Amino acid sequence: MSEIIQSQTSMSSMGSVALAIGAALAAGQAYWPADEVPAYVINQTRPSYSEVTEQIFVATRNPNSNFVDQMASMYASFSQRQQLLGEEFEEAIFDDLDSLYES
Amino acid sequence: MQNLPVRLEREPLVDALFEVRVNPSSPLADVIPGFLMHDLGGDARITRLPAADLPFPVRKQDPNLQFAPLLRIEWENYFISVGDRNVVISCKMPYPKWPTFKAAILDILGRIAKLNPEGPVERYSLKYVNLIPATDYANQIGKVRMEVTLGDLSVSEQHISLQVHEKSADAIHIYNIVTGAKARTIEGKESAGILVDIDSIRNFNAPSLKELASNIDDGLEALRQENKAKFFSCLTEPTIAEMRPVI
Numbered sequence: 001m002s003e004i005i006q007s008q009t010s011m012s013s014m015g016s017v018a019l020a021i022g023a024a025l026a027a028g029q030a031y032w033p034a035d036e037v038p039a040y041v042i043n044q045t046r047p048s049y050s051e052v053t054e055q056i057f058v059a060t061r062n063p064n065s066n067f068v069d070q071m072a073s074m075y076a077s078f079s080q081r082q083q084l085l086g087e088e089f090e091e092a093i094f095d096d097l098d099s100l101y102e103s
Numbered sequence: 104m105q106n107l108p109v110r111l112e113r114e115p116l117v118d119a120l121f122e123v124r125v126n127p128s129s130p131l132a133d134v135i136p137g138f139l140m141h142d143l144g145g146d147a148r149i150t151r152l153p154a155a156d157l158p159f160p161v162r163k164q165d166p167n168l169q170f171a172p173l174l175r176i177e178w179e180n181y182f183i184s185v186g187d188r189n190v191v192i193s194c195k196m197p198y199p200k201w202p203t204f205k206a207a208i209l210d211i212l213g214r215i216a217k218l219n220p221e222g223p224v225e226r227y228s229l230k231y232v233n234l235i236p237a238t239d240y241a242n243q244i245g246k247v248r249m250e251v252t253l254g255d256l257s258v259s260e261q262h263i264s265l266q267v268h269e270k271s272a273d274a275i276h277i278y279n280i281v282t283g284a285k286a287r288t289i290e291g292k293e294s295a296g297i298l299v300d301i302d303s304i305r306n307f308n309a310p311s312l313k314e315l316a317s318n319i320d321d322g323l324e325a326l327r328q329e330n331k332a333k334f335f336s337c338l339t340e341p342t343i344a345e346m347r348p349v350i
Binding site for chain 2: 044045046047048049050051052053067068069071072075076
């Protein structure tokens with residue numbers, strides 16, 4: 001498949017989103033995407049999805065990787081950093097599985 | 104209508120695709136890829152795409168992700184990408200020319216129609232992305248018939264990224280013009296120039312993909328001819344001549 005790349009200064013709005021996500025995670029409020037009222041709305045027809053043109057605009061925002069890749073790697077990172085609870089907790093849970101989901 | 108070339112000896116095309124968007128009762132990527140893999144036979148290969156790792160509620164809520172394909176099937180000279188609400192059929196390069204591509208679109212739609220996923224069709228579209236080689240911004244802008252003036256600035260040698268939406272009787276054409284683009288072809292060759300991308304979209308209210316598949320032929324042909332005419336109307340005569348058109 002053809003690939004188009006274009007290097008350009010990152011858009012400041014993308015940086016703001018990244019900062020907002022980072023701040024939310026740091027504060028323990030892992031809500032994403034934030035339910036925000038946008039500053040403005042553009043009413044227009046959305047173009048067809050083309051991986052080639054998507055890469056252009058993605059490269060425009062951030063020359064190193066695209067938005068979907070970034071979000072996917074964030075979730076992958078979360079799942080990779082999952083840790084076992086340890087013997088003590090596991091024993092406590094598995095000893096009493098029947099009542100675990102009781103309300 | 105002007106006499107449009109049948110083909111170009113120097114093809115500037117980097118992507119050609121057909122997309123259909125629906126409002127399904129369950130995500131298309133959950134049902135279509137498995138069925139197609141079975142129906143297309145042993146030559147098809149499937150690839151999981153990055154958006155598939157994002158949770159469905161996140162994809163559903165973000166307009167940027169609603170139409171991001173989750174799985175891509177590589178079959179003969181085509182890619183069939185399936186998202187939650189859309190199916191994209193695109194060509195491997197070199198472009199196999201419209202009659203062959205159209206036949207593939209109708210074939211694949213016909214296969215999907217056998218499954219007949221529930222949900223009304225919202226629109227279908229054809230998008231052709233071209234990269235016309237040229238060295239600097241001035242040369243790139245000179246390739247297209249475009250005059251942009253902004254205040255005191257007459258844009259002639261600046262970077263430009265322009266999107267224009269034109270409504271016609273039964274379609275919307277989105278013109279995308281971007282300078283300073285670089286393309287890496289499947290053979291690994293790099294070229295730089297101006298991107299000219301025409302996305303022709305037809306809103307089409309059909310109760311199902313099956314209904315669309317049985318009624319799309321004439322509309323698809325008309326949409327392609329409109330798209331092609333728009334593309335050539337964007338180019339200067341010397342630019343068309345450089346592509347060595349065959350009438």
